[in-house]
Amino acid sequence: MSDMPRILSGNFDVPNCHRIDVYESRGGYAALRKTLPETLGTKVQEEVKAAGLRGRGGAGFPTGVKWGFVPKDTGKPVYFLVNADESEPGTFKDRFILDYDPHLMIEGTILSCFAVNCHDAFIYIRGEYGWLVDRVQEAVDEAYAKGYLGKNILGSGFDLEMIVHKGAGAYICGEETGLINSLEGKKGQPRIKPPFPALVGFLNCPTIVNNVETVASVPWIMSHGAEAYRAIGTERSPGTKLFSLSGPVKRPGNYEIPLGLPLRELIFGEDFGQGMLDGIELKACIPGGSSVPVLTAAESMEVNLDYEDLAAKGTMLGSGGCIVIGSDAHMPEVLKVLLQFYHHESCGQCTPCREGTGWLDMLIGRMLKGKGHQRDLELLERVCAGMAGTTICVLADAAVMPARSFISKFKHEFEALLPKGIEPEDYVPTAHSAEQSS
Amino acid sequence: MSEAEGAMKAAAAFAFSAEREARFQKLVERYPTNFSALMPTLWLCQEEWGWLKPGVPEWVAERLDVPVSRVYELITFYTMYYTENPGRFNLQVCRNVSCHLMGAQRIVKHLSGRLGLAPGQTDDEGLFRLEEAECLGACGMAPMMQVGNRYYENLTPEKCDALIETWMAEATSDSLRESRAEEASDV
Numbered sequence: 001m002s003d004m005p006r007i008l009s010g011n012f013d014v015p016n017c018h019r020i021d022v023y024e025s026r027g028g029y030a031a032l033r034k035t036l037p038e039t040l041g042t043k044v045q046e047e048v049k050a051a052g053l054r055g056r057g058g059a060g061f062p063t064g065v066k067w068g069f070v071p072k073d074t075g076k077p078v079y080f081l082v083n084a085d086e087s088e089p090g091t092f093k094d095r096f097i098l099d100y101d102p103h104l105m106i107e108g109t110i111l112s113c114f115a116v117n118c119h120d121a122f123i124y125i126r127g128e129y130g131w132l133v134d135r136v137q138e139a140v141d142e143a144y145a146k147g148y149l150g151k152n153i154l155g156s157g158f159d160l161e162m163i164v165h166k167g168a169g170a171y172i173c174g175e176e177t178g179l180i181n182s183l184e185g186k187k188g189q190p191r192i193k194p195p196f197p198a199l200v201g202f203l204n205c206p207t208i209v210n211n212v213e214t215v216a217s218v219p220w221i222m223s224h225g226a227e228a229y230r231a232i233g234t235e236r237s238p239g240t241k242l243f244s245l246s247g248p249v250k251r252p253g254n255y256e257i258p259l260g261l262p263l264r265e266l267i268f269g270e271d272f273g274q275g276m277l278d279g280i281e282l283k284a285c286i287p288g289g290s291s292v293p294v295l296t297a298a299e300s301m302e303v304n305l306d307y308e309d310l311a312a313k314g315t316m317l318g319s320g321g322c323i324v325i326g327s328d329a330h331m332p333e334v335l336k337v338l339l340q341f342y343h344h345e346s347c348g349q350c351t352p353c354r355e356g357t358g359w360l361d362m363l364i365g366r367m368l369k370g371k372g373h374q375r376d377l378e379l380l381e382r383v384c385a386g387m388a389g390t391t392i393c394v395l396a397d398a399a400v401m402p403a404r405s406f407i408s409k410f411k412h413e414f415e416a417l418l419p420k421g422i423e424p425e426d427y428v429p430t431a432h433s434a435e436q437s438s
Numbered sequence: 439m440s441e442a443e444g445a446m447k448a449a450a451a452f453a454f455s456a457e458r459e460a461r462f463q464k465l466v467e468r469y470p471t472n473f474s475a476l477m478p479t480l481w482l483c484q485e486e487w488g489w490l491k492p493g494v495p496e497w498v499a500e501r502l503d504v505p506v507s508r509v510y511e512l513i514t515f516y517t518m519y520y521t522e523n524p525g526r527f528n529l530q531v532c533r534n535v536s537c538h539l540m541g542a543q544r545i546v547k548h549l550s551g552r553l554g555l556a557p558g559q560t561d562d563e564g565l566f567r568l569e570e571a572e573c574l575g576a577c578g579m580a581p582m583m584q585v586g587n588r589y590y591e592n593l594t595p596e597k598c599d600a601l602i603e604t605w606m607a608e609a610t611s612d613s614l615r616e617s618r619a620e621e622a623s624d625v
Contacts, residue, residue, distance in 0.1 A: 324539075
């Protein structure tokens, strides 16, 4: 692992690297200096496309392709929004970039804006990261003072304004169209796609929304080239990715890995998690943030951390929030924690999600209280079926995926909560019967 | 007095400090629309007064020339705008999955017993409030809580006790200073 370049985390343990002079002394802004005056924006776009960089926020869409959707010569301004609304349970990677290496994100944003000919960028940071809003604002001020932002950057004729915007507590604003609505001063409710933001986004103008980690990968790609980036990781999942490791492991934290690393290595490897805490066995693992299907211990030992292999095993790479679950955990309780979260965070505009997340939360809650009905698992599945794929954004699916996978893979723990008696043949669980016993 | 005059009078009772007024002017100039400038303006208000006191939403609407309903749309949707005083030390303990796995409920129970507060309650003096929060992005340092602008991570009951002691001492010395200042002004 020692020969893998640290593209994203190289400065995490460098003291004071949030200051521009330290960042520059580490080779920071060199990619910008090299690129801006001599290259065309379209070249940056081609390079990132060739590198095969995929969005690191969760969906994994190829970044260069997304940029390519921005129409030319519409006469409207193009906006670039950096999604730093990191709220996916189990994920704390962007926080480290903003905290220890904010200029890497800024340099990457400038290059990305140059690629799509955008002159107005916003950094949307979740409100709970209040101290990071201050830190990033200081870094942006430094970048203005050095001429990396503002008018005629490095004599290239390229202008860019950058505003740091503080969110106010809403998971749904991490969804790109929710983020756009929020930035327009509205409730952060997602929009129907299409039209995609690249065509009709912020203030109805072409807009790109990219995750912090995505833009932070761009400077390295521009200084080392697409080929060098492709040499890391796997054929279809090139490059490195930050994984946030949490749960009862010896050494939780953020680890930059080449994509394709076995999950077993991340949890047990000497350079990474170093195994489970004493007396606790691996029971399950949620590899990519709370919204992706859970893996059993056996599945976790066999899967590789890249987009394709995780998909082949029925789960997703997501945000890289790797939540390790130990033998001491009760799966129905863990699921209750997650469903309560999705219920709380549903924005309320689509009925299947607003009502469905509440139903899932209520059903699992009453089962845990010993008030479950014999067919509650059937009812739960019926609610899931009514939610999946029926809403504007994927929050409903994000609740359904853990619900279904927890129940199917740890069924005995859920069944143990249900009454043993026999209910009448014609009993059909209904909204009325559920309400009565909640 | 008409209703409009009443609202104007109430709104006139607010003003930013000079430094925040300058920041307000700058953000109005930089944001592409006034609606877009609403969230940062509400943050400025919360910095100025600690929470969004009655009358402040109307004042914000007037300053930005937007309908009051648009201000309330934000205040009621987002969880971090407070229309009630959240107390001086608002202890927000993360209850989400990674913290749960590492014993967040033990921390909530301990704090609850120690402060005599159930989650969602503020004490009578407005000093402490206990809340359960959703994932705050400190999953590798679980369990954790946020108080004001700071994160307290890898919590244990002992660590919580020490923190509460510190905050209580801080509050006592502040109130002593205040009462001395009052005595001094009486003389």
